[in-house]
Amino acid sequence: MDREKALTIVKTLKKTYPDAKAALHFSNSFELLIATILSAQCTDKRVNEVTGRLFEEYKKPVDYLGISQQQLEQEIRSCGFYHNKAKNILATCRMLEDEFSGMVPKSREDLMRLPGVGRKTANVVLSNAFGVPAIGVDTHVFRVSRRLGLSDGKNPEQVERDLMDVLPEELWSLSHHLLIFHGRNICHSRRPQCEICPVKQLCNYYLTNS
Numbered sequence: 001m002d003r004e005k006a007l008t009i010v011k012t013l014k015k016t017y018p019d020a021k022a023a024l025h026f027s028n029s030f031e032l033l034i035a036t037i038l039s040a041q042c043t044d045k046r047v048n049e050v051t052g053r054l055f056e057e058y059k060k061p062v063d064y065l066g067i068s069q070q071q072l073e074q075e076i077r078s079c080g081f082y083h084n085k086a087k088n089i090l091a092t093c094r095m096l097e098d099e100f101s102g103m104v105p106k107s108r109e110d111l112m113r114l115p116g117v118g119r120k121t122a123n124v125v126l127s128n129a130f131g132v133p134a135i136g137v138d139t140h141v142f143r144v145s146r147r148l149g150l151s152d153g154k155n156p157e158q159v160e161r162d163l164m165d166v167l168p169e170e171l172w173s174l175s176h177h178l179l180i181f182h183g184r185n186i187c188h189s190r191r192p193q194c195e196i197c198p199v200k201q202l203c204n205y206y207l208t209n210s
């Protein structure tokens with residue numbers, strides 16, 4: 001897709017979703033990291049319910065290291081996949097303490113070394129906690145980008161690369177939020193509401209299927 005068209009899509013989505021921003025609640029990079037690990041296969045609303053209690057009790061990596069995995073599992077149970085998530089959170093806290101003086105690292109490479117942290121999570125933390133331009137490609141960003149024709153990538157990394165190619169750096173982080181909002185509100189996975197979509201005249205999927 002040409003850059004001008006991509007820019008028009010982003011500008012239109014910005015008008016449609018003027019409040020697009022991270023839905024996860026956090027007050028620092030560590031909280032965002034934990035919330036993002038918990039958000040895998042779980043709604044942001046549920047994660048916010050769980051972290052509302054969790055972050056009251058545990059504020060730093062060392063606080064988590066004082067409890068057992070079983071105890072943490074109980075605290076985060078409703079987020080699903082609680083066994084693996086608890087294991088990853090504790091291992092991540094251990095590494096943060098041992099290698100990063102209890103701080104969340106600011107490089108993608110270091111973030112991706114943390115257990116339970118893939119490229120999407122690293123990008124979300126970089127972008128939302130540290131203001132580094134990055135595009136976390138989750139299921140919404142992947143689906144909506146491909147439907148619109150912003151990318152024909154076959155995996156999240158290819159889609160991320162295409163989006164970074166076609167959009168100016170200063171719009172990367174905002175575009176991530178806009179594409180998520182659009183995926184949640186109109187461009188649903190099963191039945192996209194193309195008839196009310198503000199970018200349908202720019203959308204490959206719509207133009208091909210209408």
Ligand code: SF4
Pocket residue numbers: 144147148186187188192193194195197198199200201203204205206
């Ligand atoms: S026209 Fe349909 S498929 Fe395209 S972005 Fe809008 S809702 Fe999604």
